[in-house]
Amino acid sequence: MKNVHLQICDEPESLSRSAAEHLVHVAGEAVSQRGRFLVVLAGGNTPRRLYRLLTTGPFLERVPWQVTHWFWGDERCVPPDDPESNYGQARALLFEHAPAPETNIHRIRGELDPQQAAADYAQALRRFADPGLLWPRFDLVLLGLGADGHTASLFPGSPPDPGPDTATLVVTAAYAGRPTQRITLTPRVFNDARHVLFLVSGAEKAEALAATLEGPHDPVRRPAQRIHPSHGRVTYLVDRAAAALLKQHGEER
Numbered sequence: 001m002k003n004v005h006l007q008i009c010d011e012p013e014s015l016s017r018s019a020a021e022h023l024v025h026v027a028g029e030a031v032s033q034r035g036r037f038l039v040v041l042a043g044g045n046t047p048r049r050l051y052r053l054l055t056t057g058p059f060l061e062r063v064p065w066q067v068t069h070w071f072w073g074d075e076r077c078v079p080p081d082d083p084e085s086n087y088g089q090a091r092a093l094l095f096e097h098a099p100a101p102e103t104n105i106h107r108i109r110g111e112l113d114p115q116q117a118a119a120d121y122a123q124a125l126r127r128f129a130d131p132g133l134l135w136p137r138f139d140l141v142l143l144g145l146g147a148d149g150h151t152a153s154l155f156p157g158s159p160p161d162p163g164p165d166t167a168t169l170v171v172t173a174a175y176a177g178r179p180t181q182r183i184t185l186t187p188r189v190f191n192d193a194r195h196v197l198f199l200v201s202g203a204e205k206a207e208a209l210a211a212t213l214e215g216p217h218d219p220v221r222r223p224a225q226r227i228h229p230s231h232g233r234v235t236y237l238v239d240r241a242a243a244a245l246l247k248q249h250g251e252e253r
């Protein structure tokens with residue numbers, strides 16, 4: 001894939017530290033230019049260390065909590081206190097240990113009827129919309145990569161981009177025993193972001209990562225290939241195990 005920045009870290013710990021550095025750097029830039037920082041969080045296990053790190057040491061002081069607004073790229077259709085809730089995970093690891101104002105947390109309401117949850121979230125995005133858009137140009141989007149090539153809840157075989165005004169979709173897909181009903185942002189919303197940061201860790205991701213970055217263009221089978229911001233920058237922050245099948249070497253850390 002073109003215009004993709006690849007950074008390879010030794011192991012998950014240094015990957016998470018680099019992700020935290022990236023987040024506070026982009027946050028500083030966003031606040032100095034626009035007075036606020038709009039960030040989209042990912043679900044899944046990979047960002048768990050990052051969320052914990054943000055509540056400790058230098059990062060806790062460097063996140064501009066009062067002007068940071070937290071969103072999600074996808075959510076499983078479960079209540080917020082369900083162990084499978086992406087919001088619930090961030091709440092437990094991050095928000096309960098940090099001074100994030102409640103009014104700055106914009107979760108997807110997985111406990112609602114899925115269509116209603118998608119509409120409710122699209123409405124929330126409109127309140128932050130950039131001129132000419134129905135959603136904000138996010139400053140930073142965090143994404144994961146599934147071993148099947150999915151990202152957020154854009155799964156292999158999912159339909160092509162919906163209409164230009166559609167910010168959210170209801171999806172049904174099975175993966176790793178996780179809840180099958182989900183809400184996701186559309187590629188269009190991700191691709192309007194200023195920075196997209198994929199976090200990819202572990203040998204079980206090696207094949208999907210190599211196919212996404214170095215395989216033929218096949219966004220139906222490899223949905224992460226749908227993410228290529230038109231005016232933004234995409235970075236794959238990966239550990240050595242995930243990078244094992246890549247031909248390119250990227251920037252080593």
Ligand code: 6PG
Nearest residue numbers: 043044045046144145146151152
């Ligand atoms: C989710 C996600 C999903 C995730 C990948 C990778 O709700 O499950 O947002 O897209 O990022 O499945 O998950 P892991 O980090 O657990 O491998």
